[in-house]
Amino acid sequence: MNGPTAHCTMDYQPRTIAFLSEFIHPPQAPDARAIQKLHNRMFESGHPPYSSFAVTPAGPLLTNPSAQKGAVSQVAFLEDRVQFREELGDATQDSFAQRVTEVLKGALPLRNIETITGQQITLRSLINPQAFQDSREFLHEGMFRFGDAMRVYERSPQLFGMRLVFPPEGEQRNAYSLRIESYNADARSLYVEIQGSFGPTTVATELDDVTSNVHETYEFMLGRVLPFIASFDARQPS
Known part of the structure; x- marks a missing residue:
């Protein structure tokens, strides 16, 4: 059989080990006073999404310090964008979408930002192939089916991977970039990164679209990427 297993x-x-997002806006000098005011308001609400406020050379920063190695929970307010990072924590698509939307609704009006000119939502997830114990073996034999072709290199690659880019097309106005790779930190796991790119948003009336964009990117993984991977996740007859 030369092609993927149909309808598998x-x-x-x-x-999901990371939720990342960037919201690009017209450049303006970072305003630490506005973000400190936002931080104070959030504390007064009784449920602040971030516990710490700091000012860095690049701009103000809200964070949740963590003792877990490698964990990051922060939002950075830079000259031309707002960057959110939730890595190796307990964030879910719902909590991340809610946090991002809440912070943007509070921060952007305080900074007199009226338009988000572009958005990127990035998800990084790990999955375990079921017919293969090693993700490199899955990519080599199940997905790419290189056979003996790799022998020309006279060495084994440490990492296998692929990248696909889906531009806007027809009524689908957003774009997706997809990476599927073996994962050096855990040979059993397959690393999947999806980046959804979305167009402009009006701050006054359309910020709820941000929540939809997070869910849409996650659904792209569940409804498109996982079935694609599954179609190769089977041993081929010798």
Whole structure:
């Protein structure tokens, strides 16, 4: 059999290790006073999404310090964008979408920003192929089916991977970039990164679209990427 197994489905349990997002806006000098005011308001609400406020050379920063190695929970207010990072924590698509929307609704009016000119939502997840114990073996034999072709290099690659880019087309006005790779930190796991790119948003009336964009990017993984991977997740007859 030379092609993928048609209509194959697998009960994958993706483990999302990072939620990242960038919201680009017209450049303006970072305003630490506005973000400190936002931070104070959030504390007064009783449920602040971030516990710490700091000013860096690049701009103000809200964070949740963590003792877990490698964990990051922060939002940075830079000259031309707002960057959110939730890595190796307990964030879910729902909590991340809610946090991002809440912070943007509070911060952008305080900074007199009326338009988000572009948005990027990035998800990084791990899944375990079911027919292969090693993700490199899955990519080599299941997805790419290189056979003996790799022998020409006279060495084994440390990492296998692929990248796909889906531009806007027809009524689908957003774009997606997809990476599928083996994962050096855990040979059993397959690394999947999806970046959704979305167009302008009016701050006064359309910020709820941000929530939809996070969910749409996550749904792209569940409804498109995982079935694509599953179609190769089977041993081929010898």
